[in-house]
Every structure is written in structure tokens, then in C-alpha cells.
Amino acid sequence: MNSTVLIINVIALIGIILAFVKDKPKAIHSLKTAGKAFVGILPMTLIIIVIIGLLLGFITSEQISQFIGTQSGPAGVFLIGIAGAILHIPALLAFPLGASLLENGASITAVAAFLTTVTMIGVITLPLEIKELGKKMALLRNGFSFMIALAIAFLMGMVL
Amino acid sequence: MRQQTKKRKPGLVRDTLVLIIVVLLTGVLLMIFPEKTEPVINTAGNYFLEMILILPAVMIIMGIFSVFISNEMVVKYLGKSSGVKGVIVSVFLGMLPTGPLYVAFPIASSLMKKGAKISNIILFLSSWACIKLPQELAELQFLGFEFMITRLTLTIIFVLIMGFAIEMLIQRTQRNPTESTTVTSM
Numbered sequence: 001m002n003s004t005v006l007i008i009n010v011i012a013l014i015g016i017i018l019a020f021v022k023d024k025p026k027a028i029h030s031l032k033t034a035g036k037a038f039v040g041i042l043p044m045t046l047i048i049i050v051i052i053g054l055l056l057g058f059i060t061s062e063q064i065s066q067f068i069g070t071q072s073g074p075a076g077v078f079l080i081g082i083a084g085a086i087l088h089i090p091a092l093l094a095f096p097l098g099a100s101l102l103e104n105g106a107s108i109t110a111v112a113a114f115l116t117t118v119t120m121i122g123v124i125t126l127p128l129e130i131k132e133l134g135k136k137m138a139l140l141r142n143g144f145s146f147m148i149a150l151a152i153a154f155l156m157g158m159v160l
Numbered sequence: 161m162r163q164q165t166k167k168r169k170p171g172l173v174r175d176t177l178v179l180i181i182v183v184l185l186t187g188v189l190l191m192i193f194p195e196k197t198e199p200v201i202n203t204a205g206n207y208f209l210e211m212i213l214i215l216p217a218v219m220i221i222m223g224i225f226s227v228f229i230s231n232e233m234v235v236k237y238l239g240k241s242s243g244v245k246g247v248i249v250s251v252f253l254g255m256l257p258t259g260p261l262y263v264a265f266p267i268a269s270s271l272m273k274k275g276a277k278i279s280n281i282i283l284f285l286s287s288w289a290c291i292k293l294p295q296e297l298a299e300l301q302f303l304g305f306e307f308m309i310t311r312l313t314l315t316i317i318f319v320l321i322m323g324f325a326i327e328m329l330i331q332r333t334q335r336n337p338t339e340s341t342t343v344t345s346m
Contacts, residue, residue, distance in 0.1 A: 004259050004294070005213045012217035015224045026227050034223030037266060038216060043175035045211055048262065050182050053204025054189065057196050090260070091295045099302040112311055115299075119290040125262040131171075132265035133272070133281075136333070140326045141282060145289075148318035156310055 044128050051124055052088045059087070061097060068114055069106050074154075077113050081150055084117030085142070086124065094118045109157030116149035214259040222267055231274045238276035247320070250280040254287025257294045264288040278330055279323035286319040 019027035064087065068080050089097070098111045121142050122129065129138040190197045236242065237249050254264070268281050276284075291312065299308040 004257050005210075008214055008221075008258050009217045012220040015221055019224050019228060022228070027224075030223035030225075030227035031220065032223075033226055034216075034219040037222060038219040040172060041215070041219075041266060043172065043179045045215065045262070046208075047175070047179050047182050049204050049207045049211060050179075050186055052207050053200045053202075054186055056203040057200030058193075060199075091290075091292070092298050095295075095298045095302040102303070108307070111303075112307075116290065116311070116315070119261075119295070120286065122261055125265075128262050129265050132269040136330060137278070137281075137326070140329060141285065141322075144322045144326060145286070148315075148322055152311065152314040152318055155314055156307075159310055160306060 041128070044131065048088075048125055048128060055087065055124070056089070065097065065101055065104065068101055068110055069104055071110060072107070077109055077150065077153055080110050081113045081117045081146060081153070084114045084149075085121040085146060087118060088122065088124050089118055091119050107157060108160050109153045112156040113149055113153035116152050117146060120145040120149060210260070214263060218259065218263045218267070222270055225267075226270050226274075229274070234271060234274035234276050238271060238280045240277055242277065242280065246277060246280045247283060250276075250283040251287045251291065251316075254284045254289075255291055255293055257292060258288070261285070261289045277327065279327040282323040282326050283319060286315075286322070290315055291319075 016027065016031070019030060064083070067083060071077070071080050094115055098115050101111050101114075102108070123142070126138060126142065129141070133141075186200070190200060238246050242249070258264075264285055268285055271284065272278075272281050296308060296312060299311070
């Protein structure tokens with residue numbers, strides 16, 4: 001996460017410097033656009049943060065592991081996919097969790113379903129996605145992503 | 161300009177009201193379950209820190225992008241006739257190490273407004289979500305090469321199919337706006 005923060009802020013800083021060197025009024029205009037967009041997105045982002053706090057505060061990673069570990073069969077994989085779609089875990093934490101699940105005997109299909117839905121689908125961030133991209137696009141993206149996550153999971157279970 | 165800010169305000173007011181309600185409900189919930197206060201505040205705090213360190217930079221990049229990059233350029237690299245080049249550019253943009261998926265939504269939105277193709281937007285978002293370089297490295301480290309490369313290959317194949325499928329669906333509904341009305345009148 002730290003390197004991400006560093007990289008993105010360095011890119012932004014270089015961007016600002018280049019923008020000011022190239023065209024000062026335009027650069028000021030872009031900063032104003034950025035400020036407006038930031039204010040517009042802020043309340044929704046804070047809502048999402050509070051809900052993530054609640055969700056992960058009440059559901060521990062032990063409970064997630066236990067849930068995924070005990071699910072089996074296609075219906076179980078489906079439920080794991082739903083859990084992954086709702087939970088909002090940073091990818092870099094999801095992978096060690098997936099590894100510990102495999103070690104504890106969960107199937108490759110289950111772990112692949114969980115990892116793919118966790119990274120691709122965001123039920124909690126859906127309001128933000130709808131706001132930015134429109135209802136149709138957001139719902140289609142999340143719906144399709146869920147289906148392909150399950151397809152990827154089952155194929156992985158067959159191949160590996 | 162003034163009209164635009166007026167238009168945007170109700171959404172902002174509504175979001176702020178919802179935020180206040182969510183915070184109040186959280187307060188009530190934590191009073192009922194005081195033992196959860198620490199994990200909830202900690203998790204929310206961590207996400208807040210992440211957001212406050214990443215989001216302003218993302219917004220600045222987006223602002224510079226929307227002012228300096230012309231629509232023609234976006235259309236050329238990501239528009240209707242961008243073809244394979246558009247696919248590669250979308251995936252490459254998404255792969256850069258740039259933080260959680262929700263910060264990609266405003267960027268995708270401004271790409272779309274500037275004329276990028278829908279399938280390329282889906283590709284961009286999906287690469288951002290699950291073909292990120294740091295993410296692949298973490299997957300390699302924790303789950304091994306075989307798991308990582310199989311999931312990556314399958315993901316790329318399915319994401320490409322999804323991009324074109326969603327584009328087709330959206331274009332079909334846009335092209336025949338009368339179709340739905342005739343259906344309902346029947």
C-alpha cells in the first residue's frame with residue numbers, strides 16, 4: 001500500500017508540474033476540476049468507508065475462513081462468490097487469506113471464486129460505480145464479473 | 161457553469177444526509193456492541209487513511225487528464241476504431257499500481273465522456289481490479305506460479321469476452337430505444 005501511495009502521488013506531482021510549465025491557466029483549471037470532483041465524491045466515499053469498517057469489524061477473518069472452509073459443491077462455491085462480492089478486503093490481504101484456506105483444505109475452486117469476486121466485484125462500492133458510470137453499465141459489469149468469476153473458479157478446479 | 165453546480169448540489173446534499181444517517185446508525189450499533197468499537201474504528205480508520213492519501217492524487221491526475229488530453233486523443237487510442245491497440249492501452253492503463261477499484265470509477269467515467277469504447281472501459285476497470293502488477297506478485301508469492309498463471313490466463317480470456325458482450329448489450333439497447341416502448345405497449 002505504501003508504494004502505491006508513493007507512486008500515485010509522485011505521478012500527480014509530476015503531472016501538476018508539467019501542467020504548470022505547459023499552460024498555467026489550464027493547470028489551474030484542472031486543479032479546480034479535481035477539487036470539485038473530490039468534494040463531489042467525498043460523502044459517498046466516507047459512507048463506503050464507514051460500512052466497510054462495520055462489515056469487517058463485525059466479521060473477523062477467522063469467520064470468513066471458517067465459512068469458506070465449510071462450503072462445498074457448486075452451491076457452496078456460489079455462496080463463496082457472494083461473500084467475496086460483498087466483502088471489501090484489499091487484494092494484498094486476500095491472497096494470504098486464500099493461501100491459508102488452501103492449506104486448511106479448501107478446494108482450489110472455492111479459493112479462486114473468492115479471490116476473483118473479492119477483487120472484481122464491489123457490492124459496497126456499487127452506489128459509487130452507478131454514480132460515475134450509470135446504472136446499466138455498473139450492474140452489467142458486476143453481474144458479468146460474478147458469472148465469469150464462477151466460470152474461472154470451476155475451470156481452475158478442473159485444470160489444477 | 162452555474163447551472164451545472166446547481167444540478168450537482170442535490171446529489172451532494174443527499175449523500176451527506178445519508179452519510180450522517182450511516183454514522184448515527186453506526187454509533188447506535190457500537191453502543192449495543194461496545195466490544196466491536198475498536199475493530200470497526202480501526203478498519204474504518206485504515207481505509208480512511210488509504211483514501212485520504214490516494215484519492216486527492218487520483219483526482220488531480222483526473223483533472224489534468226480531463227483538461228489537457230483532447231477527446232480526439234482518447235478516441236484515437238480507446239475509441240471505436242482503436243482495435244487491438246485500444247485493448248492493449250486499456251489493459252496497460254489498468255495494470256499500473258494505483259490503488260483500490262473505486263478510485264478507477266471517476267477515471268473510467270471521464271474516459272467514457274471523452275469517447276472511449278465501452279469494451280475498453282470494461283477492460284480498463286477489470287485490469288484495474290484484478291490484473292494489477294503488485295497484485296499478481298502477491299498472488300505468485302502466496303499461491304504459487306501455477307495458481308497465479310492459470311487464474312491470470314483465464315481472467316484475461318473471460319474479461320475480453322465480457323467487455324465485448326457488455327458493449328453489445330449496451331449498444332443494442334441504445335440503438336433501439338423504441339423497442340422497449342413497443343414491448344410495453346403490447
